[in-house]
Amino acid sequence: GVPEAWTNTTYWIEFDPAVKGRVWGAMSYTHDLPRPKMWRSTPVAKFRGGVCVSDDGGRNWRPSNSGMPETAxxxxLLDPTSPVNARVLYVAAVGKGVYKSIDGGKNWELKNNGIA
Known part of the structure; x- marks a missing residue:
């Protein structure tokens, strides 16, 4: 399931238009981002959260974060033109940048020097 430290807020969900029931969630314990109040009271290094995926429409979730440190x-976002068995996904992480996955969210790589 969703790690306890991430259960405060789900920021975004992305449904796979080609696979019934598959959905990714951007989840974080830090809420109200990117409100300046949150930046002042909690250092970015302490933000907790990550990506979870569900294959049953959100009833059950599992973390999907290899290569992505704890973040908010x-x-x-899903590239709908990517192959169904190798979905390309992008995650915006507060204070860290943009992460990209080319395998449906199993593995992530920081892409701050260009998205390609």
Whole structure:
């Protein structure tokens, strides 16, 4: 399931238009981002959260974060032209940048020097 430290806020969900029931969630314990109040009271290094995926429409979730440290993600986007068995996803992480996955969210790589 969703790690306890991430259960405060789900910022964004992204449904796979080709796979019934598959959905990714950007989840974080830090809420109200990117309000300046949160930046002042909690250092970015202490933000907790990540990406979870569900294959049953959100009834059950599992973390999907290999290569992405604990962070406060605010958005997750799917490239709908990517192959169904190798979905390309992007995550915006507060204070860290943009992460990209080319395998449906199993593994992530920081892409702050260009998205390609």
């Amino acid at each position: 993600p605010t958005h997750i």
